[in-house]
């Protein structure tokens with residue numbers, strides 16, 4: 001579905017991604033794990049078309065998209081939930097969902113379908129975005145991204161500031177959408193338990209590079225080492 005080859009990007013003259021090659025199949029949930037500053041958000045923004053690629057390719061269902069606008073990528077089927085969720089605080093839950101719908105020129109009944117998928121949002125439809133808890137905002141951001149009926153969802157650190165019960169709910173939703181809609185997800189994270197509960201595979205990212213790939217089985221066994229990898233303490237531990 002998605003593959004990048006030797007993808008580099010950054011900000012002006014600053015190079016952050018240094019030749020990333022990765023792939024996501026359909027349907028698959030793939031994680032990118034890395035410590036703060038490794039370049040995970042830059043990777044998501046580059047795939048979503050918000051940060052321009054400096055070199056390399058991004059193939060999405062056989063189309064080269066590295067030079068396409070974020071808008072065109074969304075229409076091709078890439079949904080993006082940014083870090084911090086990007087909820088409009090003054091708009092109601094319904095209006096936030098409608099924003100997602102307008103972005104895709106989708107049919108209004110998609111909102112009803114989304115509410116069946118996310119029943120917890122039903123009683124909150126008229127609440128403002130700012131009145132929701134962090135977990136509810138994350139669910140809303142997920143629902144809004146799905147209003148565009150994406151084939152691939154890019155999720156940037158959804159676990160940030162969210163309680164475990166909501167994380168379980170998010171993992172259930174992503175697994176269900178993978179099974180029912182064939183939706184694939186590329187998710188960047190630092191929460192290892194959350195990733196282990198749903199990822200088919202993971203890439204480890206360090207200073208703008210992919211350094212290792214882990215299967216679901218490898219993810220299941222290497223917990224302590226992974227925790228230290230994402231917190232940036234694995235070197236000192238291995239020396240000690």
Ligand code: ATP
Nearest residue numbers: 011014016034035036037038039040041042043083
């Ligand atoms: P975190 O987990 O803290 O969000 P991250 O892995 O997502 O970290 P990025 O946010 O992609 O990492 O940042 C990677 C590098 O790019 C960092 O050194 C950061 O300082 C730098 N960077 C991020 N945004 C910009 C920007 N707008 N301009 C210049 N440098 C930036």
